[in-house]
Amino acid sequence: MTRASLVLNAGSSSLKFAVYKDGPGTRPAVLRGRIAGIGTEPVFSARDEAGRALPEDQGMQLEEGVGYDPLMASLLDWLNSRQGGVTITAAGHRVVHGGRDHAGPARVDAALLTELATLSPLAPLHQPHNLAAIRAVAAAMPGLPQVACFDTSFHHTQARLSKLFALPRALTEKGIIRYGFHGLSYDYIAGILPDHLDCRAEGRVIVAHLGNGASMCAMKARRSVATSMGFTALAGLMMGQRCGTLDPGIVLYLIREVGMAPEAVEHMLYQESGLLGVSGISNDVELLQASAEPSAREAIDLFCERAACELAALAVTIAGLDAIIFTAGIGENSALVRRLICDRLTWMGVVLDGEANGRSAVRISSPASAVDVLVLPTDEEAVIARSTQALLALQNDEVPSGQIARA
Template identity: 70%
Template sequence: MTDAVLVLNAGSSSLKFAVYPHAEGEPTAILRGKIAGIATCPVFSASDATGQPLPQDARMPLPPDATHADLIPALLDWIQSHRGGVTLTAAGHRVVHGGRRQTGPARVSDALLEELDKLVPLAPLHQPHNLAAIRCVAASAPDLPQIACFDTSFHRTQDRLAQLFALPRALSDAGILRYGFHGLSYDYIASTLPAHLGTRAGGRVIAAHLGNGASMCAMKNRQSVATSMGFTALDGLMMGQRCGALDPGVVLYLMEEKHLSTAEVTHLLYSDSGLLGVSGLSNDMATLEASIAPEAREAIELFCFRAAAELAGLAAAIGGLDALIFTAGIGENSALVRRLICDRLNWMGITLDPNGNIRNARFISTAASAVDVLVIPTDEEGVIARATQDLTRG
């Protein structure tokens, strides 16, 4: 039996998981998987340590109407009996919002859960499901230590000016601040910079986490100085289904003149906007790139226009730019998006190597480029596994 750490990332209709040996050194997953379509038609997929998909007879059976509450206990049992079995020693969870107080991973307690419940309105797409998964694990395995790892924690190194809105001071003091998100991804990218940039790793770096959710983070000394997302995960870049930065007057107009309810505005901004809203076709970048519809091309170009403008603003926060990192689903896989963004930043001295960009090479800038441009796959699960091991070792 192998002692192992379970990493969970729970969404509204999906559950991503990974299993890591509870051992010293950099964590390497021995099992990764996902259950999609929960509560409608669940679909299970998983791969072993080599990345090979598990054969059909080794996969976890799924009842057609299974919920998170059904699947998490079953998943714990399946993992511990899978291929000779492992002994789970701890579980680590992605939790999107940790508020002001959580500056790093934390051991789960009743008091912590109560504190995190209060942050649900700030991350309604993620926080309720993150916390529900923690409670499901606690109910099924009450003696299993659990660690919460927060997407907001990485940004707590920012100074006060980077966190403030121009609102009355009493509102800022009450916690209406720029928190930032995707911190687990940025934590991983920051940890890998020395291997790729050497002594320049502590310089002026912007990481672009571009996926269905998208943001950017400006770093110095591998710490967050500024980021595109703010109080909620709606702010900043245009995303798959979220609008990104929006004149607040638009929200007032929608409610006062179009008579949309709070729930209708919430659905519009979180689910019907972004690439999906502009294209009218899809929130998936690969689907839009394959489409000949002019609306699809316009959505792609708006995504890149907004990203380039945001990047330029973040460069001002760190006094220039030494390296640009593309990561996450779109950032790692879309040569078109990287090119369209970088083409708008030629004035900063960025020049791409077309062949390297097409190949998704690690370095995609030319030797003459004033800014190094890299593609680095992110590993949020690895960050959670390492933190969980550190806080539960021994």
Template identity: 70%
Template sequence: MSEAILVLNAGSSSLKFAVYGGASGALVPVLRGKVAGIGTAAVFSARDGVGAAVPEADLLQIAPEIGHDALIPLLLAWIAGNGVRITSAGHRVVHGGRAHAGPAKVSADLLEELEALVPLAPLHQPHNLDAIRSVAAFAPELPQVACFDTSFHRTQDRLAQLFALPREMSEAGILRYGFHGLSYDYIAGRLPEALGARAEGRVIVAHLGNGASMCAMRGRQSVATSMGFTALDGLMMGQRCGALDPGVVLYLMQQKGMSAEAVGHVLYEKSGLAGVSGMTNDMTVLQASDSAEAREAIALFCYRAAGELAQLVAAIDGLDAIVFTAGIGENSAEVRAMICDRLGWLGVTLDMQANAANATRISAAGSAVAVLVIPTDEEAVIAAATHRLGTDLG
């Protein structure tokens, strides 16, 4: 039986997993998969290390209404049935607060610390922590590692982290933390291969998916980012509004009588592409629609993205390269073109044929700014971090 590291990314209704094996420095995926529709009509899918679908007969058999607590033991047993012994587990944890500039081994004290951060990432943190607890309940001897989306941004200086709030609030932890750090960490590692010497220069990475943000890097470290205290800030997203005049929140509560819970539901789940279009948060569906509302939602998404990118340019004193990544960034030539069309003043020029083909380099030969498309791999970052903290795969 081969030994491997399990990587888990738990969401409210989904569980993504990956299994990595191999010696130090040569970790490779053995299995990847996802359970969607948890709690209602759970559906399991998996692929092997070369991307081939696991045969239907070998798929995990789960009840439609199963929850995370019962699902994870079934998943671990299924992995063992495929000839793999898990030696440790690494988890995506969205919020690590101020204390963590890197991954950390899971302990009771750490879990208590991370539980206090749930209000800052209510859509993600509870499920991330539930997955850790479920693994611990099933295999208490198994080492676990928490990898934080906020850690990558701890290199930012104090000004990039501050809000213009009373000092005592900042000292109490009301700061700009930033998110999607695992994705940015992976892209930073790929930049030398993609950009050569320019990798150490002024680069803005656009992580555009259902959750969306941007990160301005210099020396492949975070200098500034679009998300702030929570994952609600910054860019317009699939269901989240992004940056919003705080007066809107006050108006909804004071004048419209909405509760904090109701306002939160609107901002986190009813806004963004879904809210503006009145249809869906799925960019592929919106792009296929000829409705005026769908076109407006896409246009607003791109307008807001170009504006946020321009603001980040000031934080790094110019721009050498743009990298698009994540589901929309990697796959939507239309979105990339609409964003870059607003950035011509920066010297951005696309090769439209390369862009349409989702090529790695999509900037034209004469473009002053390199524009790239690099698929992200957060699971690889988690696996490597888990391995570094002591797992021996022989």
């Protein structure tokens, strides 16, 4: 039996999971998978440690319309039924918003769940589903240690000025500040920078986490100095379906003059804007790149224009720039997006190697470039596994043994 931690990243209609053997240090996942179509027609897929897709006959049979509770019980049973078995000793969860008080992972209990639920309005696309997965694990395996790992924690190193909005001080004291997100991704990249940048890893680095959700983080000494996202995960860069930073007067105009309900405005800003809204076609960059519609290219150009402007602004916070790191789905896979962003930054000394960029090499900057430009895959699940095991070891937890069983 393999003793391992289960890592869960829950969304509105999908659940990503990974299994990591218990033990010190960072190690690869022994299993990764995804369940899509939650609540409608669930589809299960999984890969082993070598990245090989598991045969279909090893997949789970899930009923249509099932929610998190039966789904989680089925997943735990499936893990137990695999040849050799897996003993889950703990569950670690991605939780998008940790608020002001959590600068690191936290052991889940009833009080923490209540606290985190109050933050759901600040991350409506993520927080409720993150917490639903925690509750589902608790229902399937009562007593199993669970740990929440927050996307906001990495940014607690920022100075006060980087967190402030120009609002009345009373609102600041109530917690209306810049929190920043994608911290698990930035934590992972910060950890591997020395492997790729040597002494420059401790210098002035901007990491561009570009996916359907997108943000940037300016680092110095591999710590967060400033980031593009703010109070919610709606601010900063233009994203797949989110608008990014917006004149707040537009929101007031839509409510007062157009007559839109606040809920309708929220839906539009979170789910109908960004690449999808501007193109009128899709939030998928690959589809937009293949499209002959002018609006598709306009959406990509706007995405890259906004990204270049945000990157240049973040460079001010770290007094220059030594390296740019592209990561996440778009950042890792779209040579066009990387080129369009970097072409707007030549005045900063950024020069790409076109051939290296075209094949998504690790280093895509030219030897003539004053700024190193790298493409590094991120691994948020590895950070969650490491943090979960480290926290529980620190607390000297006695973890359950034996095969997985439903309560």
